[in-house]
Amino acid sequence: MHVLVVHNRYSSAQPSGENRVVDQEVALLRAAGHRAEVFERRSDDIAGRSLLGKAAVPLLVPWNPAVRRDLAARLRAERPDVVHVHNVFPLLSSAVLAACADAGVPVVATLHNYTQVCPPGTLHRDGRPCSECVGTTLSLPAVRHGCYRDSRLATVPLAVSLAVNRRRWWSGVERFFCISGAQRDLLVRSGMPADRLVVKHNFVPEPEVRRAGRGEHVLYLGRLAEAKGIGLLMTAWDRIAAAGGVGVPLVLAGGGPMEREVSAWAAGRDDVRYAGLWEPAECRRAVARSVAVVAPSMARETFGLVVAEAMAAEVPAVAARHGAFVELVEDGVSGLLHTPGDPASLAACIRRIAAGPDRNQEMGQAARRRYEQGFSPAVGLERLVEGYRTAIAGRTESMGGSK
Template sequence: MRVLVVHNRYSSAQPSGENRVVDEEVGLLRAAGHRVDLFERRSDDIAGRSLPGKVAVPLLVPWNPGVRRELAARLRAERPDVVHVHNVFPLLSPAVLAACADAGVPVVATLHNYTQVCPPGTLHRDGQGCAECVGRTLPLPAVRHGCYRDSRLATVPLAVNLAVNRRRWWTGVDRFLCISAAQRDVLVRSGMPAERLVVKHNFVPDPGVRRSDDGEHLLFLGRLAEPKGVRLLMAAWDEVAAGGGVGVPLVIAGAGPLEREVSAWAAGRDDVRYAGLWDPEECRKGVARSVAVVAPSMARETFGLVVAEAMAAEVPAVAAAHGAFVELVDDGVTGLLHRPGDPGSLAECLRRIASGADRNREMGRAARRRYDEGFSPAVGLERLVEEYRAAIAARAGGGVSAPPEGNDETGPRRGARAGGDGGS
């Protein structure tokens, strides 16, 4: 199969799970013998533009006519079987969909976030969930609150983009790949065409290393930002420490806007280590040495790569009981779920996950089995090619094929229970 992947790469200054997913899918397809080409833009290139060029970038967010012409010409020349669209913000724009329509090429789009219904794509504002713009034709609340970068001016292009291109997305994409059932449920309720939305979880490469002992630390690995629950984790860990600790330290690895705050909080303590930004090899080793990974997100995550990576390394997770985490973590089996936003519940889960070595090891083995069943490269390749073929068939038949059984909102959920003491 010949595939053209369309992606606007996020800035290299911050780790991007989305960039990783794109790169790993491209590598997976190529290793299986498919021909994969790339049509990309890089947000890093904005810094090298002239001042007028930088000023023009917001104007290109809703529509970039140059991209439409360039991509349409390439599609006519190369004739791929399918185009796989990932991120188009800020330099590509939904003009890529018009180019695909011009060339008559089927389109699959992975929805990595909630930008179809929320201008910044987070469904999160001021430390809590927010759905004010969901279902609105004009997402004016996002502008009023300055949801993107805390700036009304910066939010305007995203709000305009969502308003003017909503129907173009809904009619121009043959297959939307949601990365969790929780995400799909939100999008279907918002009015997106259910028959085009299927669930295809991200896959995670086998790390080649698994936990071989009881673990030596609890690990937070990710962006140091308020929606990721960093402040919640610090509050919960202070509560754990006040009660005598759990016998292992907390390691925080990552970068982001709260880096100074985290570094200052960890300074001088022997129960916390701020490790900074790890490279991929350090991440693999750090996960495999963990008692558990901690994912206390305040926002409703569409997936949770670090949780799936922990599963691959035979390590359980402690995660917030909302969003995709409730289908990734089977509470009490592959990890523990805490009440979202509740530091006491998180603290109790941290104590529990670190207190019983035998039970923890069994959770780790169950987590690895869950990885093999749902998040391995073999499963990821099978599902990806399946959806490509479905999109091609839908375009050839002049309609939209139904999602495969078990991949829509009626499919089975895992780990959906949460309750009891400590949210577990």
């Protein structure tokens, strides 16, 4: 099968799970003998633009005519069987769908977030869940609140793109890959075509190393932002420390807007270590040395890559009881779920998962079995190719019916 993957890469200054998923899927397809090529734009390239070029970027968010021209030419030259679209913000735009329509190539799209119904794609605002724009046409609440980067001006291009391109997305994509059932349920309720939405969880490559002992630390690995629950985790850990601790330190790795606050909080403590940004190999080693991985997100995550990676390494997780985490973690079996936004509940779950080494090991083994059944490369490849074939067949049938 010949697949062309379309993706706007996120800035390298902030590690992106979405970039990682795209790279891993391309490698998976190639290893299985498929021809997988990439058509991409890079957000890093914006810095090298002239002042006028930088100022023009918001105008390209709803529609980039050069991308339509360039992609259409490539599609005519290469004639792939299917195009797989990931992120199109900010440099690709919905023009990629027009290019595919011009060339008559079927499209599948992975929905990594909620940008089909929420301009910033988070369904989270001011420290709490928000669905004000779900079901609306113009996303005016997002503009009023300045939901993207706390800026009304920066939010406008996203809101405009969502309003003018919604019909193009909903009619121009043969299959949407939702990365969790929770995400699909919300999108169906928002009015998206249910027959085009299928669940295809992200897969996780087989880890180079799995946990061999009891673990050396509790690990938070991810973006240092309020929506990810980092403030909640600090409050919960202070409660744990005041009660005597759990015998291992908390290690926090990542970067983001709360980096300075996290660094100051961790400074001078024996029970906390802030590690900054790690290379991927170091992240994998740290996961395998963990008593547990903590994912206390305040937002309703569409997946939970770090949790799946921990499961692959035979490490249980403590995660918030909402969004995709409920699908990933079987509470009390392969990990523990805490009440979202509740520091006491989070602290209790961390104490519980660290208190019994034998039970912790059993949870880790159950987590590994869950990984093998649902998130392994073999499962990921099967679901990916199945989605492509369904999209190709759907396009062929619709073309036949129109003749």
